[in-house]
Amino acid sequence: MTALSITILAGFLIAILAPFLTRLMKHRAAFVLALYPLAVVMQLLALQRGSFTAPSIQFPWVPSMGLWMTFTLDGLGFLMGMLIAGIGTLVILYGGEYLRDDPYLERFFLWVIIFMASMLGVVTSGNALVLFVFWELTSISSFFLIGYKFEYESARAAAWQALLVTGAGGLAMLAGLVLLGQITGSFEINQWLQNPKLVQESSLAPAAFILILLGAMTKSAQFPFHFWLPNAMEAPTPVSAYLHSATMVKAGVYLLARLFPVLGGLALWNQVVPWVGLLTLVGGALLALGQTDLKKLLAYTTVSSLGGMVFLLGLGTPLAVKTAMLFLLTHALYKGTLFLVAGGVDHAAGSRDIRKLGKLAKLMPFTTLAAGLAALSMAGIPPLIGFISKEYVYESTLYYSNLPFILTGLAVLANVANVAVAGWVGIRPFWQQPEQKDEDLHLHKESVWLWIPPLVLAITGLFMGVFSQGAAQTWVAAATSSVLQEISKVKFSLWHGITPMLILSIVTLIIGVVVYLTSRTLIPGLAAFWKKLSFVGPNLFYSRSMRAFLSVAGWQTKILQSGYLRYYIITIIVTAVTLAVVTLATRYGRLPNPQWTQPRFYDVIFIVIIITSAILVTRAVSRLATITLLGAIGFSIAILFLLYSGPDLAMVQFAVETLTVILFVLVIYQLPKYTKSNYPIQANVLNIIVSVAGGVMMAVLMLLTSAVPSNSTLAPYFMENSLELAKGRNVVNVILVDFRGLDTLGEITVLMIAAIGVFALLGLKKGSKSGGNR
């Protein structure tokens, strides 16, 4: 396991290096980069000989807080890992060719590999927080990949939408995981799986479950969060095939399966999850029937299939779980293929509209073969693996304890749509005459690396069906065992004799073919129908709420950030005064009493000077008068310092006052004149009230602080140790240069920076200014 997780994490490094490699080797970098997922596949297969599990390893993360980066592997992780790495290898090879001349190919590699590593991280992490980090990384890489063609506004909007929806779900999931962590006292998923009782008996469990379900629903595009997935088709086709069909969107299914032993026992699970899944299963299928774009067709059926998996997990019987795992595998195989085929068709013919495509079989024979195989699998025709999967779906619903016939009927309905879509995508563009003539189509031959990957996937599907007792059976058995937390036996075969399931399959196929043949009238009709219904669709809700969000943001920015300094300051002062008044009022009676000491004659003189000058400052009409008054205040304060035992302060204040006056004299006539314009009377009254309140508050606070007997140990310490430790008798200076020398160092650095700032700002105006002696 150590080796495997190091390989997986190395992906992030490889991703960073990928752009450089791409600059060196252009699109041929794909052949090198594909070695990374291939290495993961090899390591996984090596582990297969064991029991698909690997002992977990822990890297220290924040050990003091009990956080470890735990990596572990079990049957479920193995199945997902095989899909991620296996399809990943093909997608990198395919992508290199598909985006061959694209100027941003390096970004494709960068983000696809980051995604790959993160997704592998999701399925191998044994710590919930680690899982969350990788989960979010997949959302971010998905964002960048959907927005790959960032010049297009639609791509940007779709990327943004996907990020917002999955990101919001991710946050909900984090909250749920934290709740589970609180309940169990650990973030190790293994701890959770071993103590399901602990969770199920907790009153927080339903909240945690709903939050986690939200995360899974957004990620796996469940109704009503499904809308981002079809929009995400803005991404380049290899990305759609990989992230938005085969792997990333299955993360939600993975999460539900992973936590099934913990959350599956909740009553809420059976009440919510199947219905979410069922709604998505049927809704996605019906929505798919109104589409004409190859990728949109596939996207909506993907939504439907994801719904199917969630539905099956929701049923929660061992049979249903087994079916879900099989469906996970099957779907990735045929849907990945069909997406890659769609990309190839788009590349060769320049269109993805099924009405404009036709008779491509002669031009692209290998693609046609791959498409045919995948379509047959999707339609559930033996001997492909899709057939077995469909049989199992019917078996799960037929033998479910609750409403078996309704469930089965809806499953048939969804599968009928699947059959029709399989025909439209996998058969019609290659064999039938195009419905519309399009002069813009520039047909050219298929390129090798655009048909090898889909064909490999399609043939894998075929082999897994024909030799269903091989890899498929063992992998699904292993995955099921880890979901159910008990050893499960699985036995696949193509022929069970005449069973209700077989009859249902045949019925499905017949209706499907009928739907397929009536597509000319069906598609426009359904499309129009969905369009009429779009006013209740979540997509519209999304855009409405985004708009509302923006206008709220604009509104509150306008209120909070008026742009007028005055309002900011008034807010600050009013807040401070209010808080102080509240605090003082609640402690009234326990406030200390300030001591009255007799003022002396000189004190009174200087205080009177300060107060008068300060009040005169507000009335001053010339800048020079203001400066003079400021000087008077400063010098009076210096004298007060002198009178009250601060000779050092007094000297510094005198010197600084002098220099400040010099400074103002030098620049006074370059500063803006006092403006005549002033506030209306009400505003001025407000200003006066606020400033008087602020002043009174500060005076009161000052009296109260001085009345508290000071028992600071600082002063005695400094006084007693000044001579001994620092060999100085002027304690203030000793504090500055010795005891707190570091602060002084900081202070003189600030002075230096201020001087540099002055220099820079003046220099800006004068343009180039040569320093030195002139």
Next chain:
Amino acid sequence: MQRSIILPVATRYLMPLMLVFSIFLLLRGHNEVGGGFVGGLVAASALMLYAISTSPSALWKLLPLDPRFIAAIGLFISLFSGFIPLFYGKPFMTGMWIETPLPVLGKIGTPTLFDVGVYVLVIGVVVWILLEFAEDE
């Protein structure tokens, strides 16, 4: 505007006196009222007095170094004084003193050097800022 003759003449005598006084302040600062900040400010005032009574360019000529360098040297001296203890294996900015007091200067040690740095920096910064303004007219 006709310049008064009194100020330049007075400055000729005042400025050196003020500079000497500033050094006096700096040196006695550790034991009596005074210190690097006050000393530096007084010295800067003396120099600015000179600049006002004659002209900013005259001060440029008088100064041995660009005030920017003076400020930087001051900062460097202060920083350096903090590094000295490191050579003796003590923490940064530990105060270290020469055992026997020197004539005139009295006891000196790293804090003295630090204060000298502050003094030089304050002169440099203040003169720099004010000269920038004075020349900008």
Next chain:
Amino acid sequence: MLFLMAIAAGVLFAVGIFMILRRSMVKVLVGILLLGYAANLLLFNAAPLMRGVPPLIDPVMGVPADYADPVPQALILTAIVISFGVTAFAVVLIRRVYAVTGTGDLDNMHCTDIPCESEEILSDLEDEIK
């Protein structure tokens, strides 16, 4: 005496706040300077006020029995020096703003916080979402 000091500091705070609420940039600077004075006075009064006992150690008598607290003094000393640097910087800043905008009236500069084109940006964003 404490009461007088408190009143002086209170007046300085009040006038300082009043000045930074003005429209003229120069008045705002004056307000900041006044607030600086007020803060220094506040710090100075944080320790008991005492006359004629600076925190100096007598060469013969050692630590005096009564002394003013050296800690606020050290704080104020640095504050005074820094305020000079801050003043200089603020003056240049005001001059620079004045040179660029041609006005010393803060009310004419409120567009710097919310760019006045923000309405346009918002509507652009809305279009993109649709």
